[in-house]
Amino acid sequence: MTELLDQFEHAVVAGDADKSAGIARAIAEGALATPDEVFEHLGSAMEKVGSKYETGEYFVPEMLRSAEAVRLAIELLEPYLFTRGRDQSGVIVMGTVKGDIHNIGKNIIVLALRAAGYDVHDLGVNVSTMKFIKAVKETSCDILMLSAFTTSTKVALLDVLTALEREGLRDRVKVVSGGASHSEEFAAEVGVDAFARDVKSALAVCRELLQR
Amino acid sequence: MTSRERVLAVLAGEKPDTVPIVPVIDGWFAPKVIGRKNDECFLDGICLADALAASLEKFGYDGAVAEMGLGPQPNVLGCPVEIEGNDVPLVVDTIVGGREDLDKVRMPDPWAGGKMEPVRRLVETGHDGDRFVIGSVRSPFEYAATVRGLIGFMTDFYADPDFVHQLIAAVKPATIAVGMALAETGVDAIVMKDSFASSSMISPDHYREFVFPYEAQAIGELKESVPVILHVCRNSMPILADMAQTGAAVLEMDSPVDLGAARPLVGAGIVLKGNIDADAVVEKGGVADIEAAVKAAMDAAKQEGGFILSTGDSVSVEAPEENVAALVRFGRQYGGYLND
Known part of the structure; x- marks a missing residue:
């Protein structure tokens, strides 16, 4: 095997x-x-x-x-x-931020989250801030997951967070960032609620945030 | 020497009084100089032309890059583009979903809808002030990536390489048509932008297979009318020697390129333009960072001549105006040839 x-x-x-x-x-x-x-x-x-x-x-x-x-x-x-266990529930919007076209990690995490039972709206890659905001409004999601492969996309992450504040949505949605280059320090700088480096931590973070 | 004479001298292989300064200031930075948002100038090309002229006048650099009306080039080929506030324009849909859509590629009319009027306007005001004016066109490779969508396009490299060649060949006339129209407006040079061709995106082998032949063909046709500047974003170091064979008069290099090492790679006779980091230095740095970067660039590339000081890529709306002013000030301070 x-x-x-x-x-x-x-x-x-x-x-x-x-x-x-x-x-x-x-x-x-x-x-x-x-x-x-x-x-x-x-x-x-x-x-x-x-x-x-x-x-x-x-x-x-x-x-x-x-x-x-x-x-x-x-x-x-x-x-x-x-067909396997689907023990979680919650609505998640996920996409790779503007300026970044990496999709392998995001696609795997989307699948893992769906397999766990979450209702995941995958916005794709190179997603504009506007599109994220629209999806948060339309889906009333519990978690917004922002995928960014490199730290150079920090500006795009900050832009989404600023827009969430501006639209009065920041308190209504938990924001998780993720990507190979992410660290706790980077996530803290950006101001997200949590970060996930891989599939395992993405599942754990979503479970924890929705149980709070 | 006037600004225009200074740049023309470099293009002619002569030594000017001082290194010309032509930063990549376009519709991402210039609108704020006249108190407008980028999306306003995106929809109103005259606003963009006036913003570019105002920026040129305010900061006193030697040349401007004239963007067409409806700024973003994808629009030329019919790709829908959205922009909000000071964001950069985003292509929101593609035209070619796959091989079956090849016949959807249409030759654009670069003059339609007054697209060239902003360029004409900037040529007039720029030349009135004896400034060098550059028109901007996208390479066949970039147009192909745009109409197909970058992800689909680069997925095709392995899945259907013949289609990639067919698509680039199909859009190549668009590059030439836009370039020729720009030349007719009276621009002094054309910058052909190849944003996705660097070794930060594709391998040098793929550059040689999919980019170089079409770049060289397009430049070969355009340079009969006007000198061509070839811009490749990010790290072009591994392909610089190839870029030097395209027929471009000037290679515009982004900040990852080692300016000092570039000259031996490209040989004599080709002008180097670059490469102050538009992000880390001009946007996020302070005046001392600008001075250090300008001095380093001059030390690396000035002495042999054939050099234009520039930013490596577009200056963003977030860049402080005092940094742009400092770029020009230090460019003059360290760029002089007369006292050398």
Whole structure:
């Protein structure tokens, strides 16, 4: 089993969509791995892709190739993962902030949150402040999750928070930021309620915020 | 020397009295000089032309970048664009969803809707004041990314590379048509912007496959009418030697490029333009940071000539006006050739 999941992870990192989809189909049809195992390996693949980007081995097209492999795999895995336990409830709006087009991590987290039972509205990538505000108003969401891969998107994060204040929405919604480069200090500087570095912490943070 | 003579001298391979200063000041910064919001000037090209002229006059740099009416270039190809307040314009939809939509790419009419009027206006006011005026066009690669959407476009690099070539070839006439129209307005040069082509976005191999051939073809046609400045955002260091082969007269480099190392890579005869960090230095830095950055740029690139001091990229609306003034002041202080 570990070998299969390792192959799955490797296929995602290499951007081999045919292979990752084939393994995903096998997992879904044969219940060959638990959702936790799937998310763990997707999260690990995501970290490796991010690391290759940081070191200059990968560029945006290579990241998107991996993102496509993830997309095809999660399409096949979604029905299987959704039949598992869905013990959480709450409405979450999520998107990657303006100026940032990274979507692999966001897509995996969206899937994990949906699998856990949350109603997730995925706004996509390079989302304008205006679009975030509109979605918060329309969905009356409990949590707004802002994905930002690099710290250079701090301006965009601050812009969303300022707009939430301006629109009188800041007290009505918990704001979580996330991305490979995030730290507690960065989140504190930006002024979000919590931050998540990966799938596991995103699930834990949402559970905790909604139980408060 | 007047400002215009100063820049023209550099383009002619001559040494001017002082290094020309032509920062990338466009519709993101200039409107505030006349007390307007960016979205107002986005919708009113004359407002933009007047803002650019006012900024040129107020800060006294040597040349301005004239944007077309309805500022953002994607609009030329029919992509819907939104802007709010002082935000940068955002493309909100694409035209080409995939290979099946290739025939939806239409040749734009650059003159339609008075799009060139702001450029004409800035050329008139700029030349009245003996300033150098640059028209702005997007490269075939950037237009293709815009009509397809950046994510879809770069996903296609591996999924359907032939389609990527077909799409870039299909929009290349738009770059040439807009460039030729700009030349007709009387601009002194054209800057061809390639925002997504750097090694911060794509590999040098992909640059050579998807960007360079079309850049070189477009520049080859345009430079018959007007000198071309090639701008690539972020880190273009690994592809500088390639960029030097496109036929561009000037390479405009963003702040990640090492100016001192750039000259040996591009060789003699090509003007270097750059590369004060518009974000960390001009927007967020203080006057002392500006002085240090200008001095470092002059130390790295002035002596051999063929250098225009500039910001690496667009100056933002958040940049303090005193920083722009300091950029020009220190540019003059450290840029002189006569006493060297």
